[in-house]
Amino acid sequence: MARCGHGMEMRPTRAGRQRMTTYDVEVIKHRQWMQVARGPYLPAFDDLLRNEFLAEAQQQAWQRRALQRMVRYAAAQVPFYAALFARLGLRPVDIDDPQALENLPLLQKHDVLRCTGELRTRQLPSGERVATVTSSSGTTGRPVRVYHSTASARMFSLLSHRHARWFGFDPAGTMVFVCIPAEMPGHAERRIDTRHAVVREDHWRYVGQYFDTGPQYSFSIANPVDQQLTWMAEIRPQYVKGYPSVFEEWLFANAGDVPVAGLQALFGIGAQVTPALRSRLEQSYGIPVQQAYGLNEIGIVAGRCAAGRYHVHTEHCLVEIIAADGRACAPGQTGKVVVTGLRNFAMPLLRYDTGDLAVAVAGPCPCGRTLPAFGEIEGRYRRYAALPAGTKARVNTLVDAIGEIATEHLNFLRRYQIYQDRSNRFELRLVTAAPIPEAFRSGIARAWEAVAGDPAIPLVLREVEAIEPAPSGKLLDFASELHVDASVNPHATTASDRANGRG
Ligand SMILES: [Zn+2]
Structure with a gap:
């Protein structure tokens, strides 16, 4: 039978569970979710499942149609694109499939900042209105604001649900969201001081709009790690969504023990999880680290499957991986x-x-799954654009070196940050709960030797009382005094400007 339609049936499997395909498993999970659907039943959730397994030709045809529709619309209704197409002598039909996108220039964050008004639609399609405005930190501290239509905003819920299904989350489970202060429920209304509070909602954010789920508890990363772990022990969640740096801090603070019994999965958003951190967390806790990728300007972009690929939500967006020469990267690049x-x-x-x-x-x-995909996320490149040569290699080497140090030698550590001063000297700042073990010092020194350069750039291990979050509220593993020049270089972003995925 066809892999689609409402009231989806599982295809007969002769050999039972061992022969079940991913599709069969997803159908079962989908049915379990539909039993807790609330309000009017939405065929959109069936469509999402069907799209994940379309034959490649259908998959491509669907993407082509969606792209053509958007390009035609943008050229006709959006002043920025009308002018761009005129300037380049392009017609919408010239961008009729994803390969043809390379005829358009890249749109930079500073373009969006500068041309917010021109990028807004003259007239929305009928039935659509502006539903929400997202805001992300900009290059000069001015936020980049993006207006989202009803259909775009709704994708936060639909795709959050897709992730919950992919990751095998039980709808009845309790979710904890460890967020930056601005993401706390009630933050915008400023009804209560949410900085040092736990806020309970009856359902998971986004998914709970359409399904009966367990409760969601949110607290801010601004709270001390010990307080966070105390709350975790009280709430006893099955799932935790948050920034990977938070998970790493819990690991340090808890000597590698799982923060609370019964935890089923970690869900990393907003920044890369290095392979070293992922395997440390999975091995220490014995639970999977799930990941999604997204950004406020677009929404949820991709989710990571068990095979380690980020599948792109083509119902919402398309992704290109572009080499320095502007052409599509070859596999592995x-x-x-x-x-x-x-x-x-x-x-x-x-x-x-x-x-x-x-x-x-x-x-x-x-x-x-037949949704297009990309591989490991390797972090932000602009972070290093205005910094001295070798900075990226030095930072990555230190992060990897810490990742490779045995857990028993990390028990002293509560938080760390790599710091670069104006003279390109480095500090590894450490918030500690015990003396720094020799194994840590020697592991870091060995790693640094390989990247220190000639003459060698110094690295100092400095114990500090606290490492404050960036103005955006995020915790940074790298901060540089040389980033101040970013304000005069529109292509550079500040260290605080990390990808802020939503999921
Ligand atoms: Zn996959």
Whole structure:
């Protein structure tokens, strides 16, 4: 039978569970979710499941149609694109499939900042209105604001649900969201001081709009780690969503023990999880670390499958991985993540340069999903754009070195930050709970030797009382005094400007 339609049936499997495909498993999980659907039943959730397993030709045809629709719309209704197409002598039909996107220039964050008004639609399609405005930290401290139409905003819920299904989350489970202060429920209304509070909602954010789920508790990363762990022990959640740096701090503070019995999964958002951190967390806790990728300007972009690929939510956007010469990367190559929105008719963004790097992949994914995918996310490149040569290698080397130190030698550590001063000297700042063990000192010294350069750039291990979050509220593993020049270079971003995925 066809893999689609409402009242989806599982295809008969002769050999029972061992022969079940990913599709069969997803159908079972989908049915379990539909039993707790609230309000009017939404065929959109069936469509999402069907799209994940379309044959490749259908998959491509669907993407082509969605892209053509958005390009035609943008050229006709959005002043920025009308002018761009005229300037380049392009017609909408010239951008009729994803390969043709390379005829358009990349759209940078500073373009969006400068041209917010021109990027807004003159007239929304009928039935659509502006539903929400997202805001992300900009290059000069001015936030980048993106207006989202109803259809675009709704994708936060639909795709959050897709992730919950992929990751095998039990709807009845309790979710904890460890967030930056600005993401706390009630923050915008400023009804209560949410900085040092736990806020309970009856359902998981986004998913709870359509399904009966367990409760969600939110607290801010601004609270001391010991307080966070005390709350975790009281709430006893099955799932925790948050920034990977938070999970790493819990690991340090808890000597590698799982923060609370019964925890089923960690869900990392907003920044890369290095392979070293992922395997440390998974091995120490014995639970999976799930990951999604997204950014406020677009929304949820991709979710990571069990085979380690980030599958792109083509119902919402397209992704290109672009080499330095502007061409698509070959499989295995690392390049810029460039996203084209397909849903947001309020403020279309075509070929938006996310500032992130990821590895290109090709060929069918072992998980069986046919949604296009990319590989490991390697963090932000603009972070290093205005900094001395070798900075990125030095920072990555230190992060990896800490990742490779045995857990028993990390018990002293509560938080760390790599700091670069104006003279390109480095400090590894450490918030400690015990003396620094020799194994840590020697491991760091060995790693630094390889990247210190000649003459060697000094690295000092400095114990500090506290490491404050950046103005954005995020915890940074790297801060540089040399980033102050970012304000005069529109292509550079500040250290505080990390990808802020939502999921
Ligand atoms: Zn996959």
